[in-house]
């Protein structure tokens with residue numbers, strides 16, 4: 215496994231406030247990696263340290279093997295960061311903004327790639343529009359384009375879909391997925407957990423500045439609450455042997471039962487049949503990433519740092 219990003223013992227203090235506390239983990243080359251956590255968990259601080267915009271109080275960060283402080287220029291070239299905030303010069307057009315950013319990386323004839331980025335982000339028609347005349351969603355597209363002008367091997371997106379419409383989300387994710395398939399490493403922070411569930415292969419969770427989970431998505435999805443069974447029955451009362459499995463009742467008349475595995479399903483249905491109770495409707499619910507996230511944030515978990 216080649217390491218694209220290495221966070222080693224990162225802590226950050228703002229005065230007496232500890233925003234990050236001894237955070238260590240690696241992102242592998244080719245990962246589509248989600249960095250999740252509630253507001254204030256430290257995600258943006260960690261990304262700012264990665265981009266060299268904030269210095270860690272202690273610890274080391276490397277991007278594609280380059281230390282973000284000692285080897286700032288190489289590290290900066292290796293990463294494209296889409297910031298959470300919209301930062302732009304209102305007097306430049308979209309194309310000028312991207313040309314200026316290319317110049318920052320010493321790229322003079324970058325227009326073919328700029329055109330490709332514009333097309334992939336649905337920005338071609340806005341290429342000659344001034345930044346100040348764009349809608350918020352369009353400005354966000356330019357933030358994404360700006361991070362990609364130097365074709366960085368590592369792309370970090372800090373809440374790129376906050377407040378943007380469905381069309382942009384789909385366009386953006388199709389493009390980012392393609393870049394990932396082409397070998398780019400992607401790190402994503404988002405509060406839309408269904409996006410992380412759909413797109414990412416590895417997931418880290420931060421809580422109050424500490425790393426509390428770091429797993430392959432499929433491993434994370436298999437932990438936490440087991441499935442549950444929702445049944446609408448001909449009777450309101452369960453046979454006595456099933457009452458220990460009852461979790462609750464929904465407003466629309468379903469009984470929710472614990473369902474640790476499929477053999478339990480056969481046993482429950484057989485018990486109901488033997489008791490002469492018929493099943494009018496049946497649903498199996500599986501925890502999604504949001505359920506697992508909420509559960510992990512509520513449970514006091516040992517820090518992995």
Ligand SMILES: Nc1ncnc2c1ncn2[C@@H]1O[C@H](COP(=O)(O)OP(=O)(O)OP(=O)(O)O)[C@@H](O)[C@H]1O
Nearest residue numbers: 228231233251252253254255256257258259260298
């Ligand atoms: N410059 C600063 N000075 C003081 N405190 C700061 C500064 N920047 C961030 N913080 C604090 O550090 C903590 C982590 O903030 P950060 O923005 O990294 O969180 P986040 O996980 O990105 O949150 P969100 O999901 O809301 O974007 C917060 O409590 C925040 O108030």
